Amino acid sequence: MLTAQQVEQYRRDGYLVVPGWAGPEQLQEMRQRAEELVDMFDPESISVFSTRNQSSTTDDYFLESASNVSFFFEEKAFDAEGKLRQPKGLSINKIGHAMHDLDPVFREFSRSSKISELMRDLGYRRPLPVQSMYIFKQPKIGGEVVAHQDSTFLYTDPPSVTGIWIALEDATVHNGCLWTLPGSHIPGVQRRFCREGRKLTFDKDPPAYDLDTFTPLPVKAGDLVVLDGANVHYSHENSSPHSRHAYSVHYVEGTAEWAPQNWMQRRADLPFEPLYTLEG
Numbered sequence: 342m343l344t345a346q347q348v349e350q351y352r353r354d355g356y357l358v359v360p361g362w363a364g365p366e367q368l369q370e371m372r373q374r375a376e377e378l379v380d381m382f383d384p385e386s387i388s389v390f391s392t393r394n395q396s397s398t399t400d401d402y403f404l405e406s407a408s409n410v411s412f413f414f415e416e417k418a419f420d421a422e423g424k425l426r427q428p429k430g431l432s433i434n435k436i437g438h439a440m441h442d443l444d445p446v447f448r449e450f451s452r453s454s455k456i457s458e459l460m461r462d463l464g465y466r467r468p469l470p471v472q473s474m475y476i477f478k479q480p481k482i483g484g485e486v487v488a489h490q491d492s493t494f495l496y497t498d499p500p501s502v503t504g505i506w507i508a509l510e511d512a513t514v515h516n517g518c519l520w521t522l523p524g525s526h527i528p529g530v531q532r533r534f535c536r537e538g539r540k541l542t543f544d545k546d547p548p549a550y551d552l553d554t555f556t557p558l559p560v561k562a563g564d565l566v567v568l569d570g571a572n573v574h575y576s577h578e579n580s581s582p583h584s585r586h587a588y589s590v591h592y593v594e595g596t597a598e599w600a601p602q603n604w605m606q607r608r609a610d611l612p613f614e615p616l617y618t619l620e621g
């Protein structure tokens with residue numbers, strides 16, 4: 342799937358853009374499926390959270406999203422009374438985090454033979470898709486994603502995350518494309534997001550990143566971005582009138598040890614399933 346040169350570039354920079362990964366029909370299928378999921382979602386089931394015990398119920402919803410198809414609002418979606426300012430379809434920040442297992446359309450994309458070949462090219466023996474997100478970056482209110490490393494949130498020993506991020510719409514510097522720091526994966530994972538019971542904390546403060554040194558990754562709909570788990574990346578808020586839909590899946594090496602401190606702990610009846618297993 343990848344040329345030797347692409348693998349070399351990926352090892353050097355910690356990220357790689359693969360143009361034209363998906364065609365218009367596949368993109369349309371995923372966007373349409375997300376629209377259907379949002380149509381079926383009742384925002385009332387969540388707005389309860391804004392009245393009582395906000396942080397602990399929100400944390401529970403977040404923790405349970407490890408084994409669900411859950412909906413998260415844009416922070417700027419609500420007015421002072423806690424009501425949505427715009428239709429729910431323009432208010433949701435993301436859907437996550439088990440759609441790669443539970444939704445047929447996203448499952449197929451996340452486990453395609455093309456993805457398996459890519460993971461094989463990157464040396465995975467037992468790649469496990471562990472987390473998926475449909476990210477909307479809504480027009481005008483799409484929230485920023487602060488600079489981070491994905492392995493901070495999905496820790497294995499040794500660290501083994503690879504993220505794939507596919508643009509379902511053109512991503513530009515105006516609507517909040519990814520920005521990345523080439524080579525930032527080299528020093529490894531800088532901090533961890535840990536769970537103790539139902540409490541979530543970072544073990545350290547974030548390093549000070551000089552955001553001016555980052556490179557924007559404007560891409561066309563259908564282009565795939567591959568990110569090393571230690572690559573540092575972020576995206577700005579979207580103040581443009583155009584949404585920036587993307588679908589992202591994080592894979593880990595199944596022969597590495599899944600940290601018991603990870604926020605993501607699956608329900609026992611929904612174990613992680615490898616794309617393939619190489620013996621020996």
Ligand SMILES: O=C(O)CCC(=O)C(=O)O
Nearest residue numbers: 476486504506576587589
């Ligand atoms: O889509 C974005 O803006 C950020 C996504 C991200 O951080 C990821 O997929 O790992």
Ligand SMILES: [Fe+2]
Nearest residue numbers: 489490491574
């Ligand atoms: Fe990320």
